[in-house]
Amino acid sequence: MKVTPVxxxxxxxxxxxxxxxxxxxxxxxxxxxxxxxxxxxxxVPLAAVSFRLVSLLLAACFALPVCAAExxxxxxxxxxxALGFAGSFAGVSGGALLVAGGANFPDxxxxxxxxxxxQDDVFVLExxxxxxRKAGRLPVPLGYGVAVSHARGLVCIGGSSREQHHGxxxxxxxxxxxxxxxxxxxxxxxCANMSGALIGDTVFVAGGMARPDSTNTLDTFYSMNxxxxxxxxxxxxxxxxxxxxxxxxxxxxxSLYLFxxxxxxxxxxxxxxxxxxxxxxxxxxxxGWKRIADLPRVAVAAPSPAPVWNGKLLVIGGDDGSQVSTPxxxxxxFPRSVLAYDPxxxxxxxxxxxxxxxxxxxxxxxxxxxxIPGGEVRPGVRSTEVWSLGPK
Numbered sequence: 001m002k003v004t005p006v007x008x009x010x011x012x013x014x015x016x017x018x019x020x021x022x023x024x025x026x027x028x029x030x031x032x033x034x035x036x037x038x039x040x041x042x043x044v045p046l047a048a049v050s051f052r053l054v055s056l057l058l059a060a061c062f063a064l065p066v067c068a069a070e071x072x073x074x075x076x077x078x079x080x081x082a083l084g085f086a087g088s089f090a091g092v093s094g095g096a097l098l099v100a101g102g103a104n105f106p107d108x109x110x111x112x113x114x115x116x117x118x119q120d121d122v123f124v125l126e127x128x129x130x131x132x133r134k135a136g137r138l139p140v141p142l143g144y145g146v147a148v149s150h151a152r153g154l155v156c157i158g159g160s161s162r163e164q165h166h167g168x169x170x171x172x173x174x175x176x177x178x179x180x181x182x183x184x185x186x187x188x189x190x191c192a193n194m195s196g197a198l199i200g201d202t203v204f205v206a207g208g209m210a211r212p213d214s215t216n217t218l219d220t221f222y223s224m225n226x227x228x229x230x231x232x233x234x235x236x237x238x239x240x241x242x243x244x245x246x247x248x249x250x251x252x253x254x255s256l257y258l259f260x261x262x263x264x265x266x267x268x269x270x271x272x273x274x275x276x277x278x279x280x281x282x283x284x285x286x287x288g289w290k291r292i293a294d295l296p297r298v299a300v301a302a303p304s305p306a307p308v309w310n311g312k313l314l315v316i317g318g319d320d321g322s323q324v325s326t327p328x329x330x331x332x333x334f335p336r337s338v339l340a341y342d343p344x345x346x347x348x349x350x351x352x353x354x355x356x357x358x359x360x361x362x363x364x365x366x367x368x369x370x371x372i373p374g375g376e377v378r379p380g381v382r383s384t385e386v387w388s389l390g391p392k
Contacts, residue, residue, distance in 0.1 A: 070352045071309075071338060076371065076386040079123060080132045082106075084374045084382035087143035090362035091154035094174035097125040097366050098135065098154050099373045102143040109380045111328050118143055118161045122172060122179055128367050128388065136179035139170060146196030146249075147362055148203050148305070150226045153182065157205055160192035165211055167191060169224075184231050187222065194218070195249035197256055197305040199285070201227035204236075204256050207244045215266035217243035221283075240289050241279050246360070248299060250306030250313040252343055256283040257292075259306065259315055259341070260299040276300065276321040280341070293346050296339060303363035307370040307389070312340040312349075316372070317357045331378040333357045356387055 079085070085102030092098070100122040108114030118141035123132045138156075145159025145166070153173035159166050167187035173180040187205070194208025205222045219238040224231050239258055247261025259280045267273040276298040283289050295315065302318030316338050323331050334357040340349050361375030369390035377383045 071354070071389055072392050073355050073387055073389055076128055076388050077125065077131050078384040078386055079374050080134075081121075081384055084384035085119060085143070086360040086374070086376040086382050087145075087159075088361065088374060089143070089145060089147035089154065089156040089159070089172075090364050090371075090373050091147050091149035092364060092366050093149070093153040093172060095126070096174045097364065097371060097373070098172055098174060098179075099123045099125075100147075100154070100156060100172060101138050101141065101159070102374070104382045105380055109328070111380070114380075116162070117141075124174060124179070125386075128369065135174065136181075138172075139168075139181065139183075140166075142166065142168075142170075144192045144360070146194055146203075146205050148196060148198040149364065150198060150201070150203070152226050153180075155184075155203060155226060157196060157203070158187055158191040158194060158208070160212065165190040165192040165209065184224075185233065188233055188235065189220070191218065191220075193245035195247040195258060195261065195304055197249040197251040198226075199251045199254060199256060201225055202285075204249070204251075204283070206239055206249060206256075206258055207247060207261065209245050209264070215264060215270065215272045217245045217262070217264045219243035237288060239281055239283065240291060241281065242275070242277070244277055246301040247277070248302045248304045248306050248315050248318065250304070250308070252308050252311075252313055254284065255343070257281070257306065257313055257341070257343075258283070259313075260295050260302075260318065262300045274321075274324075282343075293341070293348060296348050296350070297335070297337075299339065301359040301376075303358065303361050303372050303375070305363060306341075307363045307365060309340070309351075309370070309389070311344070312342050314351070314363075314370075315339040315341070316354055316363065317359065319359050328379040333378050334359050354387070356383075356385060358383060358385070358387075 083104045088102030089100040103116050103118045105114045120138040120141040122135045124135035125132050142159045146157040148155050153171040156170045167190040169184040171182040191208040196205040202225050207218050221236045223234050242263040244261035244263050248259040250257040260277050263275040264272045278295040280292050282292050298320045299315045299318030302315050306313040336353040336357045338351040340351050358375030364371045369388040371388045373386045
């Protein structure tokens with residue numbers, strides 16, 4: 001005989017009920033099971049018992065499972081900039097961590113009339129306990145694209161600048177203390193705010209927006225084999241569901257995962273309206289797409305690609321849309337909760353919270369750690385902090 005969480009709470013409620021302390025009872029037919037066919041009398045009002053206790057116990061029954069294991073975070077040296085950046089490309093080449101481009105508001109916040117400025121600086125950190133230094137520059141100021149680490153170098157795909165979105169593919173290589181640049185064949189179309197991850201030598205890129213003024217999001221899906229002598233792009237089957245931007249991509253055991261993000265559609269006035277998404281999908285080469293368990297909450301622009309930790313893909317924070325109507329000066333920051341997806345069970349659980357809340361940034365495996373370099377802490381505000389996740 002299976003006892004459900006609700007049964008357990010009802011049973012506890014009955015045990016806690018003081019005899020004769022209720023008003024007129026309301027008769028409710030019980031379900032079959034340990035209650036048998038008897039009527040369960042639930043008295044009203046409920047003030048005679050601890051309603052708060054019962055509410056908390058009910059909430060606990062339906063809460064997201066919490067993993068007992070703690071995540072161990074520590075700070076690395078901050079990025080050497082007064083403000084920090086959001087939308088930077090980040091990854092590893094030649095054993096060093098590279099952070100390139102991104103954007104900030106150097107003169108004033110956007111609600112004060114300040115303009116977003118795209119950057120072209122490339123910074124390098126050669127060891128986790130070392131210091132950052134300037135490595136060079138991108139060919140153009142750029143940010144908000146996809147970055148993956150490959151033997152070829154840090155591959156920076158697409159992105160945006162002040163005037164437009166781009167389809168360029170720039171490889172940054174750190175070799176013998178110098179930054180080298182290689183250009184590969186660009187995307188079939190300009191794109192920014194898309195998602196991507198690497199499976200073996202093949203990088204996959206999904207969704208995004210074609211133009212800064214777009215009123216819809218893309219459902220396109222491309223791949224490029226970076227080990228080819230002349231890498232080229234293949235257009236693949238679009239992912240299911242609405243087009244989206246700022247989703248969290250990830251790769252594990254030969255499959256690509258796509259979590260959440262936001263869709264855009266034109267509103268009555270023709271301006272873009274954002275739809276916040278919780279749906280998630282898995283793509284396996286040769287098998288195609290499959291919908292998987294929805295995220296427990298909305299997550300937009302969480303650090304991407306999603307790092308794999310003990311066989312689970314982590315969605316670290318991300319914008320949940322709960323403060324979309326909050327004035328930017330009153331914004332309290334983004335969620336710190338860490339969601340973990342278990343591919344074997346197709347279910348989510350919650351890890352211990354992160355000590356930070358950074359969005360529009362990368363998550364980079366490096367030196368047996370996961371590094372999150374900078375990002376946005378609330379609308380318009382950037383961070384120079386660099387956090388790393390790893391063993392104690």
